[in-house]
Amino acid sequence: MSPNFKALIEEFLADLSNAGRSWHTIRNYRSDLNRFAGYYNGEIEDLMTDHLRQYLQTLAEKAPSTRGRNFASLNKFLDWCTRFEIIPANPLARLNGPKWGEWVPRSIPTEKLLILLQEMKRLPPRERLLFTMLLETGMRISEALGIQIENIDFTQGQEFVIIRGKGDRVRLVPLLPEMDCLGLLKDYIKDCKLVDGPLFRPHSGKKARSMSYRTALFYWEQLREKVGLQYEIHQLRHSCATSLLNDGVDIEIIRQLLGHQDIQTTSRYAKLDIRALRKELIAYVQRREKGLVREERSVWEIC
Structure with a gap:
């Protein structure tokens, strides 16, 4: 060089x-x-x-x-x-750049995710909180590792965390009572007596430092070795988005939660699972049966 x-x-x-x-x-x-x-x-x-x-x-x-x-x-x-x-x-x-093809995010299959979740419950509080938060909120790993105690709000019924994402964009991520990570978060902060500074920090306790990506990846690799699965840590984010979409959450809400600037990025998740498409078609048939659509005949009847 x-x-x-x-x-x-x-x-x-x-x-x-x-x-x-x-x-x-x-x-x-x-x-x-x-x-x-x-x-x-x-x-x-x-x-x-x-x-x-x-x-x-x-x-x-x-x-x-x-x-x-x-x-x-x-x-x-x-x-x-x-x-x-x-x-x-x-x-x-x-020169023309190479064609990438269409990138499709890969979520973790439900049956494999349940195996991971069972093993996650046996992890130390810090690692369990980190991985649970990634799965339940869809944060990027870098965003979670950048969380500061000062940016967490535990106001009853309005709990949220402020994170800084790609392009230095700031967004609020709600923490609901139904999320396991909210209870884990409260217990972790209380037990570790954290007042300010990084939420995830080295065991040495140095307040000014956040846990490194390499350290987080080390613990994730230990976890997946125990259960014999080879999924990447970023797939927790994909699993969150796919689950929300398949359960009927509006794609614009998912876009805001994930921090995507372009909704076309979020729309990739809509192509992952035929269940979401099937659910919408069934709902369409039910609306037709109840006379809640404008067309007298469906496209299938025309054909």
Whole structure:
């Protein structure tokens, strides 16, 4: 890797960090850009479209999502280089990005989720609270780890937590009495005598530090090894969204709960389970039988 290229990557990543991008996002950019820097030994000023075309061909056997992410990371970096006049133009702009295909979120099947839930009840209070909160609220792991005690409100009947999500956007997530995580949260704060600072912190008790993503992932991997399941921690969020959708919760409400900026992102969950579609069609038939629709004949009768 050229020292000049390495320095530019670090400057780019520093700007992302200053802009509030998450540690997880920055880690992905670093991995993708270092992969390219390991392939290209020249200077940034000498980078040509052919170099990029040949590099992308080395990723041909990778998953579409991996190829798409690498393309996007390079494009973002080269746009940054152009903006700061390090290079006159982005040489990647002449190439078409790989097709990702449609990404479909994968929830955990109910029968497997019940196995996980039983084992979660045996976890220490901190880990049990974290995983239960992820499942019941649909938070991202980074959002949960960023919760501050000061941002939790236990006002009777109005309990909520303020979290900071992607793009530094702030939202309120309600905590209902029916949620196990509300009782676990109250007990955890009381037993640990937490007054302020991070909710999830290292066992050393250092108030200024939050539990790291790596630590949370370590405990999740221990949990799934015990039950012999290989689901990712982020699938708890998908399971929350899918369950709410299949139970008839309005998709706009789910969008707000998950913190999606675009409802098209949330709508992907509608394609996961035919039960939701079937439920709506049955409801349509029932409305027809009660004379609650305007059309005299259904589309099936016309056909």
